[in-house]
Amino acid sequence: MKRVLPGFGLTMGFTVAYLGLVVLIPLVALFIKAAGIGWHEWLEILTSPRVLAAAKLTFGASFCAALLSSVTGLLVAWVLVRYEFPGRRFLDGMVDLPFALPTAVAGITLTAIYAPNGWIGEHLAKHGIQAAYNPLGVFIALTFIGFPFVVRTLQPVMEDLGKEVEEAAATLGAGRWTVFWRVILPMLVPALITGFTLAFARAIGEYGSVVFISGNLPMKTEILPLLIVSQLEQFKYGAAAVIAAGMLIVSFALLFLINLLQRRLDWQHR
Amino acid sequence: MSITIRSIHKTFGSYKALEDVSLDVPDGSLTALLGPSGSGKTTLLRIVAGLEFADDGPGKVLFHGEDVSGVPAGKRGVGFVFQHYALFKHMTVGENIGFGLTTLPRSNRPKKAEIGDRVRELLKLVKLEGLEKRRPHELSGGQRQRVALARALAIKPKVLLLDEPFGALDAQVRKDLRRWLRIFHDEIGLTTLFVTHDQEEALELADQVVVMRNARIEQVGSPQEIYDQPRSPFVYEFLGNVNKVALNEDSNQYIRPHEIEVCFAAEHDPASGRLAKIQHLFSAGPVATLTVRLDDGQFLDVELSRKQLDDLALDVGDEISLKLGSAAP
Numbered sequence: 041m042k043r044v045l046p047g048f049g050l051t052m053g054f055t056v057a058y059l060g061l062v063v064l065i066p067l068v069a070l071f072i073k074a075a076g077i078g079w080h081e082w083l084e085i086l087t088s089p090r091v092l093a094a095a096k097l098t099f100g101a102s103f104c105a106a107l108l109s110s111v112t113g114l115l116v117a118w119v120l121v122r123y124e125f126p127g128r129r130f131l132d133g134m135v136d137l138p139f140a141l142p143t144a145v146a147g148i149t150l151t152a153i154y155a156p157n158g159w160i161g162e163h164l165a166k167h168g169i170q171a172a173y174n175p176l177g178v179f180i181a182l183t184f185i186g187f188p189f190v191v192r193t194l195q196p197v198m199e200d201l202g203k204e205v206e207e208a209a210a211t212l213g214a215g216r217w218t219v220f221w222r223v224i225l226p227m228l229v230p231a232l233i234t235g236f237t238l239a240f241a242r243a244i245g246e247y248g249s250v251v252f253i254s255g256n257l258p259m260k261t262e263i264l265p266l267l268i269v270s271q272l273e274q275f276k277y278g279a280a281a282v283i284a285a286g287m288l289i290v291s292f293a294l295l296f297l298i299n300l301l302q303r304r305l306d307w308q309h310r
Numbered sequence: 311m312s313i314t315i316r317s318i319h320k321t322f323g324s325y326k327a328l329e330d331v332s333l334d335v336p337d338g339s340l341t342a343l344l345g346p347s348g349s350g351k352t353t354l355l356r357i358v359a360g361l362e363f364a365d366d367g368p369g370k371v372l373f374h375g376e377d378v379s380g381v382p383a384g385k386r387g388v389g390f391v392f393q394h395y396a397l398f399k400h401m402t403v404g405e406n407i408g409f410g411l412t413t414l415p416r417s418n419r420p421k422k423a424e425i426g427d428r429v430r431e432l433l434k435l436v437k438l439e440g441l442e443k444r445r446p447h448e449l450s451g452g453q454r455q456r457v458a459l460a461r462a463l464a465i466k467p468k469v470l471l472l473d474e475p476f477g478a479l480d481a482q483v484r485k486d487l488r489r490w491l492r493i494f495h496d497e498i499g500l501t502t503l504f505v506t507h508d509q510e511e512a513l514e515l516a517d518q519v520v521v522m523r524n525a526r527i528e529q530v531g532s533p534q535e536i537y538d539q540p541r542s543p544f545v546y547e548f549l550g551n552v553n554k555v556a557l558n559e560d561s562n563q564y565i566r567p568h569e570i571e572v573c574f575a576a577e578h579d580p581a582s583g584r585l586a587k588i589q590h591l592f593s594a595g596p597v598a599t600l601t602v603r604l605d606d607g608q609f610l611d612v613e614l615s616r617k618q619l620d621d622l623a624l625d626v627g628d629e630i631s632l633k634l635g636s637a638a639p
Contacts, residue, residue: 202396204392204394204396205396205397205398207361207383207390207392207396208390208392208396208397208398208458208461209398209409209413210361210382210383210384211359211360211361211383211384211386211388211389211390211462212384212409212410212413212461212462212464212465213384213385213410213413213414213465214384214409214410214413215384215413218413222409222413223398226400227398227399227400
């Protein structure tokens with residue numbers, strides 16, 4: 041077949057080979073390792089109380105953190121796109137910091153701030169709230185690393201939105217609240233879900249920033265990635281592989297569901 | 311409903327967008343704001359809509375004698391059609407048109423079925439029956455334009471404001487829609503103000519043309535008046551083709567190509583005519599255009615009918631005599 045755009049064969053071949061090498065082979069190796077253990081043991085490992093508690097914390101905190109990031113990210117993106125003010129570029133640059141900062145540094149910093157004797161932690165402690173070494177700390181760390189994804193996904197879409205649709209709604213008698221709920225938000229929903237998904241996926245796999253602030257108490261503040269590492273440290277490679285495989289399957293299922301939801305809400309594909 | 315604009319000033323930072331602009335738009339008229347880009351015409355339209363507010367001072371906007379200067383866009387009762395339509399992409403055509411009705415306060419919001427009826431009525435009015443369930447991205451430019459118009463009309467506006475209504479359409483659709491809008495306006499009789507930079511559009515469509523330049527109104531009048539009695543060289547040059555003939559160092563004569571009389575060089579009378587040589591001849595269509603070179607080297611465009619051209623049997627390189635008259639200014 042003749043194509044106008046050249047290079048399809050070469051680039052497609054490269055894409056398949058690269059994805060195979062970088063993504064697929066390690067995942068297959070993981071499943072092969074996990075398959076070395078019988079079904080019975082699989083079930084036993086995955087339903088053990090410690091794994092279940094860690095899974096609940098990982099997925100729950102990630103979901104909540106991504107949800108909060110979506111709301112705050114929406115606000116921050118709005119301010120950065122819509123208003124001109126001194127220091128805007130500086131703020132805009134700051135959004136990327138969680139991307140660039142080594143996660144361990146972020147974790148240690150957050151721990152220092154939120155520990156019962158830290159800057160923020162001591163005020164929280166006065167009200168009987170303990171952030172560090174608690175699930176709340178895990179949530180805080182995951183919010184920190186997920187937030188830039190939402191901002192960066194929303195920004196270009198907001199820039200494209202233009203002021204005209206808002207003005208059109210205003211001339212038709214819509215108040216500010218109506219304009220936001222019925223015009224602006226629905227137009228941003230597809231991008232917002234993408235941002236949420238990225239933040240959520242990133243949070244599920246996060247390790248570095250959480251291990252410091254969580255305190256890693258089994259059954260209480262232990263996350264799945266940490267549990268996997270601790271299995272490896274005890275040379276239980278099989279168990280580590282099984283937990284990892286289980287985590288992968290659940291993550292994939294969740295991301296798939298979100299994708300379906302997005303298709304339904306995306307007005308461009310209806 | 312008439313629109314009265316009194317001594318409006320508008321500045322954006324140090325940029326003067328409007329300087330002491332006053333204008334009367336009679337009830338039921340179709341008025342064009344015509345001018346080059348940056349002349350302030352869109353700013354004026356937006357101030358009438360309440361999307362922009364005039365600078366503090368004596369400036370006022372009145373609808374049918376009532377001062378609406380401080381009333382925000384949503385309460386002013388204007389239908390506004392944006393240059394790029396600004397349709398709500400996530401809504402169907404029907405939802406777009408009904409939007410203004412669904413945002414009314416609960417006390418005077420029509421029932422769902424009534425809104426549906428009104429939407430279908432408006433779709434029929436703009437000749438888009440059956441497209442209710444479509445989405446804006448499935449429509450052509452001309453159809454989107456009419457959806458935007460229907461949406462603006464749904465709230466029963468007191469005046470209709472259109473910003474470059476045909477700016478984003480291609481030539482054929484533009485022409486059809488222009489004719490349609492004229493008939494449409496005559497049917498519904500709503501006071502309409504539209505912005506354009508296209509002189510042909512303004513002259514063909516409007517009852518009243520307002521020529522703007524550099525934040526001020528240059529001339530107001532019927533298309534005929536504006537075309538036949540331009541009050542300044544700017545209006546002369548902006549409306550229709552015109553020749554600028556330098557008489558001496560600081561005075562020019564303006565004359566339209568069709569106003570120039572052509573006769574044989576043999577009949578030349580130095581007292582009333584100028585000798586010229588035909589450089590180029592374009593005669594596809596009912597009107598022939600000659601590009602001629604005057605004896606002093608200036609180029610002019612001359613229009614004459616095909617019949618005249620055939621009678622005179624002119625060709626490129628021929629010498630002719632032109633009567634330029636003594637048209638002012």
